[in-house]
Amino acid sequence: MKRTRLNAAHKKLGGKMIEFFGWEMPVEFTGIIEEHLAVRERAGLFDVSHMGEIVISGKQALDLVQYLTPNDAARLAPGKAQYSALTTPEGTFVDDLLVYCLDEEKYLLVVNAANSNKDYEWILSHQEGFDVKVENRSDDYTQLALQGPRALEILKPMTEIDLEEMKSFRFDWGKISGEEVLVSRTGYTGEDGFEIYTLSSQPEKIWEEVLERGTSYNLLPVGLGARDTLRLEAKLMLYGNDINETTTVLEAGLGWLVKFQKGDFLGRELLLKQKEKGITRKLVGFELVDKGIARPHHHVFVEGNEVSEVTSGTYSPYFKKAIGLTYLPLDFTEIGTEFEIEIRDKRKARVVPTPFYKRPEKS
Amino acid sequence: MYPDDFYYSKDHEWAQVKDDTATVGITDFAQKQLGDVVYVELPKVGTTLEFHQSLGVVESVKAVSDIYSPLSGEVIAVNEELNGSPELINEDSHGKGWIIRLKIKDKSETEKLMSAAEYEKFLEGIED
Numbered sequence: 001m002k003r004t005r006l007n008a009a010h011k012k013l014g015g016k017m018i019e020f021f022g023w024e025m026p027v028e029f030t031g032i033i034e035e036h037l038a039v040r041e042r043a044g045l046f047d048v049s050h051m052g053e054i055v056i057s058g059k060q061a062l063d064l065v066q067y068l069t070p071n072d073a074a075r076l077a078p079g080k081a082q083y084s085a086l087t088t089p090e091g092t093f094v095d096d097l098l099v100y101c102l103d104e105e106k107y108l109l110v111v112n113a114a115n116s117n118k119d120y121e122w123i124l125s126h127q128e129g130f131d132v133k134v135e136n137r138s139d140d141y142t143q144l145a146l147q148g149p150r151a152l153e154i155l156k157p158m159t160e161i162d163l164e165e166m167k168s169f170r171f172d173w174g175k176i177s178g179e180e181v182l183v184s185r186t187g188y189t190g191e192d193g194f195e196i197y198t199l200s201s202q203p204e205k206i207w208e209e210v211l212e213r214g215t216s217y218n219l220l221p222v223g224l225g226a227r228d229t230l231r232l233e234a235k236l237m238l239y240g241n242d243i244n245e246t247t248t249v250l251e252a253g254l255g256w257l258v259k260f261q262k263g264d265f266l267g268r269e270l271l272l273k274q275k276e277k278g279i280t281r282k283l284v285g286f287e288l289v290d291k292g293i294a295r296p297h298h299h300v301f302v303e304g305n306e307v308s309e310v311t312s313g314t315y316s317p318y319f320k321k322a323i324g325l326t327y328l329p330l331d332f333t334e335i336g337t338e339f340e341i342e343i344r345d346k347r348k349a350r351v352v353p354t355p356f357y358k359r360p361e362k363s
Numbered sequence: 364m365y366p367d368d369f370y371y372s373k374d375h376e377w378a379q380v381k382d383d384t385a386t387v388g389i390t391d392f393a394q395k396q397l398g399d400v401v402y403v404e405l406p407k408v409g410t411t412l413e414f415h416q417s418l419g420v421v422e423s424v425k426a427v428s429d430i431y432s433p434l435s436g437e438v439i440a441v442n443e444e445l446n447g448s449p450e451l452i453n454e455d456s457h458g459k460g461w462i463i464r465l466k467i468k469d470k471s472e473t474e475k476l477m478s479a480a481e482y483e484k485f486l487e488g489i490e491d
Contacts, residue, residue: 016398032424033399225398225425293402293422315401315424322402344404344420 004049005142009204013221021114023050026223035226036317039189040357043148044222045210048188052116053141053197054123057106058132065099065107068126068266070249072259076101081169081184084257086111086119087267091248091274095119096237098186100171108182108197110143112239126266142203146210147193147230149359150217155194158209159183163194177205188227190234190357232312232323233357235285241296242283242311242325250274251327252283282333283311285354288322289338290347301340302332310341316356323356324349364391364483366457370473371482372433374415377457378465380473385434388461389421389452392486397423400452405441406463412436414472418463421452434472436465 001024010017015026026047028035038044056064065073071084078101086094095115100108111119120136127134146155156163161174161183171184179200187193196206211221228238237243243252250258250271258271288294294313299306313324324341328351332339335353340346369377375393378385394400402422412418412432421428441463445451452460477485 027425028398031399033401229424291402292404293427295427315422317424 002050002139004047005201005203006047006049006207009207010047010221015221015223018224020050020224023113025050026221028223028225029221032223032225032229033317035220035222036229038218038220039148039191039222039226039230040318041149042217043146043150043154043193043214043219044189044226045207045214045219046145046147046222046227047142047207048145048195048227049142049203050113051141051143052111052113052119052136052138053143054109054111054116054120055102055106055135055137056109056123056132057135058130059105060130061105061107061132064123064127064130064132065109066262066265067130068123069097069099070258070265070267070271071099072262073099073101073107074262078103079170079172081171081186082257083169085243085249085254086122087249087265087271088245089266089270091250091267091271092245093239093243093247093249093252094122094245096239096243098184100182100184114240140199142198142200144196144203144206144210145187145189145193146196147187147189147191147222148219149192150214150219151191151193154210154214154217154219155183158213177209179203179206181206188236189230190236190355191230191359226317229314229317232314232325233316233318233355235325235355238312247283247327248274248279251279251281279330281308281327281329283325284328284333284351285356286324286326286339286341286349287352287356288324288341288347288349290349292343292347293322294324294341294343294347294349299342300326300328301342301346302329307332318357323352325354365479367479369457369479370433370476371479371485372415372431372476373485374431374433376431376433378433378473378476380467380470383467383470384439385436385465385467386461387418387430387433387463387465389428389430389456390482391456393421393428394453394456394460397421397426397428399424400449403445403449403452403462405443405445406438408438408441410438412438412465414469414475421449430462432465433476434465434467434469436468438463439466440464
């Protein structure tokens, strides 16, 4: 099993370790609910070094990124990042990812842990004819996420980087705990916060200093369990569950990231066709009306007919109820529509607005 | 940790036998494995359970786990408090977090269960 550079630190903190796509990762430290609420109310620190990092550089780096992803990477400039996807010619997902413009000829793609090798191979298989170099740096980077309303206050005194002025989806380079880092105002929790990338051989210096400075804010280390419940409340996609090679970007409700006017990209033709014809199913959020908790793969029925499966489903620690996502035929996607989920027996669920959780505006 | 007067199953249920009734719950080991318990599905009073039949489920944020009846018998009471406070299973799995009470059908089935000392030894085998 692969281990992040913080493996020993997690075990020292008593993290409950599990295998996650070949990585030994903490699923929880003090308890999923407590960790979840710490991020919503104060701050939490995550080790997400299992995430993959692929660097595309060279004269035609932008051209290749533009070809592989539906969002418009030409709108990026050094210091800016965007959410995007690697799309198949069918307009479905190879992966979803963040694209960081390191400079005009260098882009960092942050991809899912489970997909980093697949994505790397995918990019290699499409790089022919482009003057680029593609490197899989997944094992070199440590990635931490500091998330929550107090994240800025905690991190600010640790670095010269002007974090206060850093807007969402912007990033900068600097030092934290004496180590060279890239810090972006991004995350996977629905809260304000930062993601910290470093090639340092001693990333535990950063991990430990954030934990220490966070003590007075009641910051908690957070495992993958709460990472999943946090992202689901914010309706952030989980690859392999909510999106995959059979779901299109439009069906997933991510049409906003498809910029048809930017020129050709993999999947453009089919997505355009689907946009014109209209989608026939859509990813919706639901809550259970009956008792129970819907889990991934539970069967979904409308008017007695099986139509799909739950893609994500859990108990929401913030709302204290069962929530989830599933694809429904378009005619049944209106808010308030009731349908059934087979949780041991069939139970009623209802389509609700998403995201389930939206962080309060700053006062 | 594990009360001496309880019987234990390999599926991590406990049974406290008094005369012909047994109180049933899941063990401290089981609740720790599950993490925060957020939902318990209880059987109806009057349900007849066979030895090792699923009597309901305990769900944590992350996982679902069947609860198997450690003895056969008829359900004479369920812990209604778990509907509103499933966390009792985490807080006091061997006490306030009890799940059902059974009228035991065949007391000799306790021979298939473990004593506290045997269960602790069994856990050592799992945790290694």
